[in-house]
Amino acid sequence: MTTDRATAGESAQPAAGIEVKPVAGHIGAEITGVDLADGPDDAQVAAIRAAVLRWKVVFFRGQRLDHAGHVAFARRFGEPVVLRRRGSASPPDFPEIETTADRLELGGRFGMDHDEWLRRRRHTLLRGWHCDHGARVDPPAATILRAETVPPYGGDTTWSNLAAAYAGLSGPVRAFVDGLRAEHRLGVGYQPRPGDDAYVRHLLDHQIATLHPLVRVHPETGERVLYVNGYYVEQIADVSRAESAAILDLLLEQATRPEYTVRFRWEPGSVAFWDNRATIHLAPSDNAHLGPRTMHRVMLTGDVPVGADGRPSQALVGSEPGRW
Known part of the structure; x- marks a missing residue:
């Protein structure tokens, strides 16, 4: 997702009927006045892009997108990711789209029901917070998620602005974390089942790990971003495990x-539509008993993060830029 650097204005200037309405103090805006299925014009695309960079996540309501329209809209902002592995719920004719219902199948592949699968992966309050595919050396630049079927209540998603979080640190702490790097690894913190665990064997066979800067410089806005999440990160490099745990808890x-x-x-x-380079998000955990929730996701290819010290991320195992 490329554009000129975002301005510090409160919202994007109206373009061809678009209005950008911020919904929280540091993150999030609702965009009205555009029909995504009709294909936004260039001015509308520019306004949406600027709003994503400024507010980190933007929301549209009442859209009529189908799979083809979803992919076409995403292509206005970058190159969609094509995943090598998807579940049976994802549309076979649209390899750019992943359906969230696929995740209900994951535990079953390894001998667990979905509830146990979630408990073993998200066993602390902060563990579920993540950016998409953060263990890769080139995580996606952005994600566009649309709702097809949702329960009448519950199932909310929460996002956090990592640029605001970095700016909110005190000066001495910002200076301290600017030069640190952390290992992001798929499956970090998973609590194995007693005895032979099929998921542990899967992780060993399909490991992905990257050494990312703990503070990333956003490639488009120039902002410094506190590049941390609870799902992929467990160890900060070059410090003891006890020191790492304390620092990570703080951050x-x-x-x-x-x-x-x-x-x-x-x-x-x-x-x-969110900037995956400057946010983490938390999927809901209050809706399993409320009925079906079917969402469709398209991600845009990203670049290799660069730290405040100018050093890029380093792939450790299982990840190459541009190869999914």
């Missing part, structure tokens, strides 16, 4: 402070 609590977050109530036809 994760900073990154998820309520004032840096926004929570979105989904409806059929809702679309969320």
Whole structure:
């Protein structure tokens, strides 16, 4: 997703009927006045792009996107990721789209029901916070998620602004974390089942790990971003494990402070478009008993993060730029 650097203005200037309405103090805006299925014109695309960079996640309601329209809209902002492995719920004719219902199948592949699968992966309050595919050396630049079927209540998603979280640190702490790097690894923190665990064997056979800067410089806005999340990160390089745990607790609590977050109530036809380089998000855990929730996701290819010290991320295992 490329554009000129974002300005510090409160919202994008109206373009061809578009209005950008901020919904929280540091993150999130609702965009009205555009029909995504009709294909936004160049001025509208520019306004949406600027709003994503400024507000980190933007929301559209009442959209009529189908799979083809979803992919076409995404292509206006970058190259969609094509995943090598998807579940049976994802549309076979649209390899750019991943359907969230696929995740219900994951535990079954390794001998667990979905609830146990989630408990073993997200066993602390902060562990579920993540950016998409953060263990890769080139995580996606952005994600566009649309709702097809949602329960009448529950199932909200929450995002946090990592640029605001970094700016909110004190000067000495910012200077301290600017030069640190952390290992992001697929499956970090998973609690194995007793005895032989099929998922542990899968992780060993399909490991992905990268050494990312703990503070990333956003390639488009120039902002410094607190590049931390609870799902992929467990160890900061070059410090002891005890020191790493204390530092990560401090930074994760900073990154998820309520004032840096926004929570979105989904409806059929809702679309969320977020900057995956400057946010982490938390999927809902209150809706399993409320009925089906079917969402469709397209991600845009990203670049290799660069730290405040000018050094890029380093792939450790299982990840090459541009190869999915």
